[in-house]
Amino acid sequence: SDAMSTAGAGGGAAARAGAEAGMEAGEEAGVEAGAAHVVHLQVLSNASSPIAHVRLSARARSVLPTRKQEALLLSAARRVHAQTGAAVQLMRHSGLAHVQTPQPPSLRLAVHADADRAAFPAVATALVAALGAELALEAALASCKDSIKDGAKEWPAVSSRQLSSVSARTLSPSSSSGMLSELVQVEEQILRVEAKALKSTDEVPVVTLPLIQLLELVRRTIRQYIQRQMEWHVRAVLPALYKFRAARSPAMHALSELGMLLGSESFYFVVIPILSWSASNRAAVPMFVAFFAANLYMGNWLKNLFTLPRPSGGTRDAATLDFGWPSLYAVNAVGLPFFAMRYWYGGFGTGTPFSASFPFTTALSYTLAFLWVLLICGARLYSGSSSPADVQGGMLVGGVLVRAWLPFSDCINDWIVGHDSQLWGLPQWAVLLLLSTVLLLIHPFTPNEPRSWTAFGYSVKAVVFGTSFILGSNYCAHSGCTNNHVALDTVPCSAAVLAKLAARNLLGFAMLATCWYIAGGVSRRVTRSLSDEIQKRPCTPMLVRHTLGFATIGVCTSLGAPMAFRALGI
Numbered sequence: 001s002d003a004m005s006t007a008g009a010g011g012g013a014a015a016r017a018g019a020e021a022g023m024e025a026g027e028e029a030g031v032e033a034g035a036a037h038v039v040h041l042q043v044l045s046n047a048s049s050p051i052a053h054v055r056l057s058a059r060a061r062s063v064l065p066t067r068k069q070e071a072l073l074l075s076a077a078r079r080v081h082a083q084t085g086a087a088v089q090l091m092r093h094s095g096l097a098h099v100q101t102p103q104p105p106s107l108r109l110a111v112h113a114d115a116d117r118a119a120f121p122a123v124a125t126a127l128v129a130a131l132g133a134e135l136a137l138e139a140a141l142a143s144c145k146d147s148i149k150d151g152a153k154e155w156p157a158v159s160s161r162q163l164s165s166v167s168a169r170t171l172s173p174s175s176s177s178g179m180l181s182e183l184v185q186v187e188e189q190i191l192r193v194e195a196k197a198l199k200s201t202d203e204v205p206v207v208t209l210p211l212i213q214l215l216e217l218v219r220r221t222i223r224q225y226i227q228r229q230m231e232w233h234v235r236a237v238l239p240a241l242y243k244f245r246a247a248r249s250p251a252m253h254a255l256s257e258l259g260m261l262l263g264s265e266s267f268y269f270v271v272i273p274i275l276s277w278s279a280s281n282r283a284a285v286p287m288f289v290a291f292f293a294a295n296l297y298m299g300n301w302l303k304n305l306f307t308l309p310r311p312s313g314g315t316r317d318a319a320t321l322d323f324g325w326p327s328l329y330a331v332n333a334v335g336l337p338f339f340a341m342r343y344w345y346g347g348f349g350t351g352t353p354f355s356a357s358f359p360f361t362t363a364l365s366y367t368l369a370f371l372w373v374l375l376i377c378g379a380r381l382y383s384g385s386s387s388p389a390d391v392q393g394g395m396l397v398g399g400v401l402v403r404a405w406l407p408f409s410d411c412i413n414d415w416i417v418g419h420d421s422q423l424w425g426l427p428q429w430a431v432l433l434l435l436s437t438v439l440l441l442i443h444p445f446t447p448n449e450p451r452s453w454t455a456f457g458y459s460v461k462a463v464v465f466g467t468s469f470i471l472g473s474n475y476c477a478h479s480g481c482t483n484n485h486v487a488l489d490t491v492p493c494s495a496a497v498l499a500k501l502a503a504r505n506l507l508g509f510a511m512l513a514t515c516w517y518i519a520g521g522v523s524r525r526v527t528r529s530l531s532d533e534i535q536k537r538p539c540t541p542m543l544v545r546h547t548l549g550f551a552t553i554g555v556c557t558s559l560g561a562p563m564a565f566r567a568l569g570i
Contacts, residue, residue, distance in 0.1 A: 039057075040056055040057045040059065040060035040135055041055075041057065041131060041135075042054070042055050042057055050110060050111050051108060051109065052108075053106040053107065053108055053109070054073075054107040054109065054127070055104050055105065056073075056104070060141055062448070064138065065448045065449060066449070069104065072134045072135070072138070073105055073106070073134075075134055076107070076133075076134045077107055079130035079133070079134075080123060080126045080127050080130050083126045084119065084123045084126050086126075109127075219305060222306065223307075223308065226306060226308060226393065227308070229392070230308075230387060233388040241381060244382070245382060245384070255379065255382075256378070258379070259376045259377075259378060259380070260329075260385075262372070262375065262376055263329035263332065263376040263379070263380070268292065272285075272557065273505075273509065273512060274505060275288075276289075276561075276562075277505055277562070278486065278487060278488075278501055278505070279483060279487055280484050281482065281484060282489065282490075284409075285473075286416045286417060286469065286470060286558070287409055287412050287413035288336075288339075289466065289469050290412060290416065290469075291335070291336070291339060291405050291409070292462075292466075293462040293466030293469075294405065295331050295332055295336070295398070295401055295462075296328065296332075296458060296459065297439060298401060299394070300322070300328070300458045301444065302393075302397065303322055303324075303325065303328075304443065304444040304446065304455045304456060306323070307446060307449075308390075309323060310324035310386065310387070310390070311384060311386070311387040311390075321451065321454055322451050322454040322455040323451050323452070324387060325387075325393045326393035326396070326397045327393065327394035328394065328458075329377070329379075329380050330373075330376070330377050330391045330394025330395045330398060331394045331395075331397050333373045333377055333395075334394070334398030335398035335402055337368075337373070338399070339402045339409075340369075341365055342402065345362045345365060345366075373395070377394075416470050417473060417474060417477040421474065428470075428471070432467045435467075436463045436464070436467050439463055440459070440460065440463060454542075456539070457539070457542045457543060457546050460543055460546045460550075461546045464547050464550045464551045464554065465551070465553060466554070467551075467554070468550070468551045468552075469554035469555075469557060469558045470558075471555070471558075471559075472555045472557070472558030472560075473558040473559070475559055476558055476559050479563070479566075481563060481565070483562075486501050486504065503570050504561075507565070507568075507570075508557075508564075508565075511556055511560060511561050511564065512556055512561070515552045515556045518552070519548045519549045519551075519552040520549060523544045523549065526544050527541045527545075
C-alpha cells in the first residue's frame with residue numbers, strides 16, 4: 001500500500017543516533033497522546049527506532065476499503081503539510097509489490113538529526129487533529145464508533161503506548177541478535193493485540209463443505225502458479241520492457257495509443273451498432289454480440305476469482321479500477337477476430353467453400369487478425385496497464401472461449417433469431433432472465449473491495465447488454481426489419497446504397513445518444529429514490545447506471561433503431 005512520510009529536512013550524520021532517538025521519543029509521545037482520544041487510530045512504534053507508523057484500527061480497516069484508507073491518510077498528511085510545513089512524500093510500491101502480501105496503508109513518521117525539535121508538538125497536534133477530522137467525515141465508521149461507546153469490548157482500541165513502552169523496556173542494544181529477537185517479540189505482541197481486536201464475543205465458526213473446500217484449494221493453487229509466472233516475468237521480461245519504454249519512441253507511443261483505442265470498450269460499442277445496421281443476416285451479428293458479452297463476463301469472472309492486482313507504474317493505478325489477470329483487452333483481441341476467421345473462413349487448408357475459392361482473402365484476413373492481436377496486446381505491455389502474465393492469461397482465455405463457442409455458434413444464432421425459441425420448455429425471454437440472474441448470482445466478488453465491484457459492474461454491463469440485444473434481435477427478425485437491402489455483401493455498391501448506410505448510422509447514433517442521456521437521468525432518479533442505507537453503498541449508483549444504461553443501449557441498437565429505419569424507408 002502507499003505510505004506517506006512526514007519529516008523534517010536535512011542530514012546530520014555525526015549526531016544522528018542520539019539526536020534522532022530523543023526527537024523520536026518526543027514525536028511519538030505527542031502523536032500517541034493525541035491519538036489516545038481519537039477512535040480508530042493505531043500508533044505503532046518502539047523506542048529504538050526513529051520511525052513510527054500511524055494507521056487505522058482493525059475495525060476501521062474492516063469497514064473501509066483499502067483505497068478509501070489511503071485517500072483518508074493522504075488527505076490528513078496534506079492538511080498537516082499545509083498547516084505546519086512538514087514534508088510529505090508519497091511512497092510507491094516496489095516492482096514485486098503485486099505478488100507480495102499487501103500491508104495496511106499507513107502514515108510513516110520519520111525524524112532527521114537536523115529537524116527542529118520545537119516544531120514537533122505542533123506537527124503532532126496538527127496530525128492528530130487532521131486524522132480526527134478525516135475520520136469524522138466517514139459515515140461508515142459511525143456505527144462502529146457507536147458500538148464501541150455502547151460497550152462492545154470485542155473491538156478495543158490498541159494501546160500503542162503499551163506496545164512502545166514494552167519495546168523500551170525489552171529492547172537492548174547490547175547485541176544485534178538480542179535486538180532482533182526482541183523485535184520479533186514486539187511484532188508478535190502487535191499481532192496478538194490485533195488478533196484480539198478482530199475477535200467478537202459472538203464469533204460465528206466457519207462452516208464449509210468438502211466440495212467448496214476443494215474448489216478453494218484449486219483456486220489458491222492456480223493463483224499461486226500465476227503469481228510465480230508474474231515473478232518470473234518481473235525478472236526475465238520487465239527489464240527489457242523498461243528499456244524499450246525508456247527509448248520514448250514517438251512511433252511506438254502512437255502505436256500504443258492506437259492499440260489502446262482499438263481494444264477499448266468505446267471502440268466495440270461503436271462497431272457493434274455499425275454492424276447491426278449495415279451487415280446482412282449472413283454475418284450473424286446477434287450471435288457475435290452474444291459471444292462478445294460472454295467474453296466480457298468470463299474475463300471479469302476470472303478477475304474476481306483470482307484477485308490479482310495490476311502492475312504498478314503503468315498508466316493505471318495498481319489499486320484502482322479492477323484486477324489485472326486476465327487482461328480483457330487480450331481476451332477480446334484474440335477471441336473476436338479469430339472466432340470470426342474460423343466461423344467465416346474455417347481453418348487453414350480445410351476451411352469453408354469461401355476460403356477455398358478465395359485463398360488470398362483468407363490469408364490476408366488471418367494476417368490482419370495476427371497483427372490486430374500484436375497491436376492491442378503490445379499496447380497493453382508498452383503502456384504498463386497489464387503485466388506480461390495478464391496478457392498471456394487473456395490470450396489463453398480468449399483462445400479457449402473460441403474453441404468452446406465455435407461448435408455451438410450456429411445453434412445459438414438460430415435460437416436467437418428463431419421464431420418461438422424455447423429452452424427447457426420456457427420462452428426465450430424467461431430463459432434469458434433466468435440465465436442472467438444465475439450468472440450474476442454465481443459471480444465471485446470481494447466485499448469492501450472497490451476493484452471487485454468494478455469487475456462485477458463490467459459483468460453486469462455484459463449480461464444486461466447481451467440479454468437486451470438478443471431480445472431485440474429476436475423481435476426485429478420477425479417484424480420485417482432487415483439490412484439485406486443495404487448490406488454491401490448482398491447488393492451492388494452504389495451511391496444510393498452508401499447514402500442509405502450513412503443516413504441509417506447517423507440517425508442510429510443520434511438515437512443512441514438520446515437514449516443514453518435519458519437512461520442516465522432515470523438512473524439518477526432511481527438512485528435518489530432508494531433508501532439512505534442502500535445509497536451509501538458505493539456500488540449502488542454504478543450498478544443502477546449500468547443496468548438501465550446498457551439495457552437501453554442494447555434494445556435501441558437491436559430493435560429501436562431498425563424499427564425507425566423501416567418506418568423511414570431506409
